[in-house]
Amino acid sequence: MAVLYPILISMQYARSRERGFTLIELLAVIALVIACTGASALFLKPKDYSSEANNAKRWTDVSQIAQALKAYGRDNGKMPDGITLKSQVIGSDEANGAVNLCSALVPKYLKQIPLDPGGIRINEKSCTGKDADYVAGYAVARYVDGSVVVSAPIAEHQEQISIRVPAPMPKPTQ
Numbered sequence: 001m002a003v004l005y006p007i008l009i010s011m012q013y014a015r016s017r018e019r020g021f022t023l024i025e026l027l028a029v030i031a032l033v034i035a036c037t038g039a040s041a042l043f044l045k046p047k048d049y050s051s052e053a054n055n056a057k058r059w060t061d062v063s064q065i066a067q068a069l070k071a072y073g074r075d076n077g078k079m080p081d082g083i084t085l086k087s088q089v090i091g092s093d094e095a096n097g098a099v100n101l102c103s104a105l106v107p108k109y110l111k112q113i114p115l116d117p118g119g120i121r122i123n124e125k126s127c128t129g130k131d132a133d134y135v136a137g138y139a140v141a142r143y144v145d146g147s148v149v150v151s152a153p154i155a156e157h158q159e160q161i162s163i164r165v166p167a168p169m170p171k172p173t174q
Contacts, residue, residue, distance in 0.1 A: 051156040054117040058138075058152040058161050061114035065090070065101075065138060066150045066163040068109035073168025080104035083142045087151070090136040092127065099140060102127035114138070118154055 021029075073079050082088075082099040090113060091098035102113055106127060113127050116137025127134050139151050146167030155161045 055152075055155055055157070055159050055161065057117055058155055061116065062138060062150050062152055062161055062163050064110060064114055065105075065140075066165045068105045069101075069140075069148055069150065069165045070168075071109050072104060073165070077168055077170045079142065079146070079148050079165075079168065083140050083148055085142055085144070087139045087141040087153075089153075090138045090140060092132060092134050098135070100127075101140070102132070102134075116152060116154060 069079060080099075080101055081104075082094070082101075084099075086097075088097055088099040090101055092100050092102070094100055106112060113134065113136050115134070118137050137152070137154060139153050140148055141151075142148050143164075148165045148167075149162050150165065151160075151162035
């Protein structure tokens, strides 16, 4: 037994060392993880998805305007007045070539004319207000066959965003 005593003491000492990490070891690992995270943030810059988000909003807005125009055409047998064969910006400045769709579409078909992420609305929160001045940032054009295309001319990354609305069926006369 006298020979086993030193071995038992050394086993007891070894077991007490196996219980866990020391504070210094834990702090060293935490510092290493923080340093690696900081270095990766510097070298691996995250991609900016704002242009993709803006184009996704443009697709949604163009779709809403197209659906409103389709409903207007179904109800009235024609598209709103003012849409020409030449592409026009949707806005209130008709003197400078814009087409004001607000009175035709708001509030029956749209709650509000959607604004491009770069569009500007001045003076009023609603395009129907007195002296409301807005530029939606979207464009419309009529084709010879009577259909209308709604587009986002300032889409980012040269993405082509447009939806063609078929010509409405004329309302039957009664």
